[in-house]
Amino acid sequence: MTGATSLLRVEELAKNYGGLQAVRGVSFDVRPGGITGLIGPNGAGKTTCFNMIAGAETPSAGKVFLDDEDVTGVPTNRLYHKGLMRTFQLSHExxxxxxxxxxxxxxxxxxxxxxxxxxxxxxxxxxxxxxxxxxxxxxxxxxxxxxxxxxxxxxLSGGQKKLLELGRTMMHDAKLVLLDEPGAGVNPTLMLEVIRMIRRLNEERGYTFCIIEHDMDLIADLCEKTIVLAEGRILMQGTMAEVRNDERVIDAYFGGDVV
Ligand SMILES: Nc1ncnc2c1ncn2[C@@H]1O[C@H](COP(=O)(O)OP(=O)(O)O)[C@@H](O)[C@H]1O
Ligand SMILES: [Mg+2]
Incomplete structure (x- = not known):
């Protein structure tokens, strides 16, 4: 690894599907050794961001840097050999x-x-x-x-499948692991186990994580920094304490007539 201060950096990422702007000018970075959360209401563009970072989708605009190397448009299997792994919202066993x-x-x-x-x-x-x-x-x-x-x-149970997904990332020397909803379909007991394993992989094996998740306890427990996406843009980023008290976030989740 180089002396880069960010392991992952995305600059002005955008993705259009026909007339739909799924992601619009998203920039953030992830420091080596950190655990970063990515949250936001359904359809905010979280998975699309992961797909572009992991080389599964080509950005309409913007750049992705891994260890300061421009990897925009580099296919998934080559990123894999550079130490970037991802798991899926639905387990892929x-x-x-x-x-x-x-x-x-x-x-x-x-x-x-x-x-x-x-x-x-x-x-x-x-x-x-x-x-x-x-x-x-x-x-x-x-x-x-x-x-x-x-x-x-x-x-296997939903939780065991998620643990097995983490196992897939351990078959290579991962540097950066993107987890798409590791808590989805996991019962509360195994949820604690999934959280514990993510922390251990971070502390003992040096993995850097970027995690999409709806379970706010998981995010609050693990993430030093959380990025909030809504309608394809970054609404704010900060600690979960800051996120929790931000009016814009409360509006994005509960705004309009949805309570
Ligand atoms: N392959 C695709 N083709 C067309 N629209 C898509 C595609 N993938 C995602 N979208 C749309 O882009 C938006 C963002 O989706 P997604 O990134 O999956 O959101 P999230 O993961 O935050 O729930 C949604 O409106 C979704 O319907
Ligand atoms: Mg998603």
Whole structure:
């Protein structure tokens, strides 16, 4: 890593879908080692921002910098190798594979290359598989999921699936992890576990997080800084104490005739 003061920086990001301006001139930065929250009402443009940062959507305007390198428009798989991972609002597990197999698939990302290598360098491939297996077991152990190692992922609870998603990010050396609603569909007990694991990954493994979440307790618990989006723009950013008392935020969530 360079001496950059921000690990992620977005400048004037914008995305239009036809006539709809989903994101309009969003700028913010995320410091290395920090946990930043991204909140806002449904349709505010949060997921679209993540998609542009993670290379899944091309911005209509604006730039994305990772470690001071301009990565605007760089595809997801190349960002992945630069240490940027993301999870999805709806968990993306393979239902008919076990927890262990799900993590191993996430670890064996370059299938094409492996297929080639297996002909010419079988020993190297076997060693790599051993390494992937070890990493997968380490992730399950870290996340407290060893008891579901051989369970089909489709049978896991909502919370266990979210923990498995965190496990996917542990199959590579992540620097920046974007979490899209890690608390969605998680029961209150496992919610505490998800929060605890995010904090441990931050403190013990040095992951920097940017988290979209509707659960304000999760955000208040974990995030040093929270960015509030509404209608594609940044309404304000600050600590949760500042966010909580901001009239504009209260208006964005509860304004109009919705109470
Ligand atoms: N692929 C798409 N095509 C057209 N409109 C989209 C697409 N993705 C998102 N939108 C629209 O962009 C706006 C922002 O969506 P999104 O980023 O998913 O919001 P959030 O994650 O904050 O709920 C919404 O009005 C949504 O309907
Ligand atoms: Mg969303």
């Amino acid at each position: 393979y239902a008919r594979m076990t927890s262990l197999e799900n993590l191993m698939v996430a670890g064996a990302h370059q299938t094409g290359e492996n297929l080639f290598k297996s002909w010419f360098r079988p020993a190297e491939v076997a060693a790599r598989e051993g390494e992937i297996l070890e990493r997968a077991r380490d992730a399950l152990d870290f996340l407290g999921l060893t008891h579901v190692t051989d369970e089909l992922a489709g049978n």
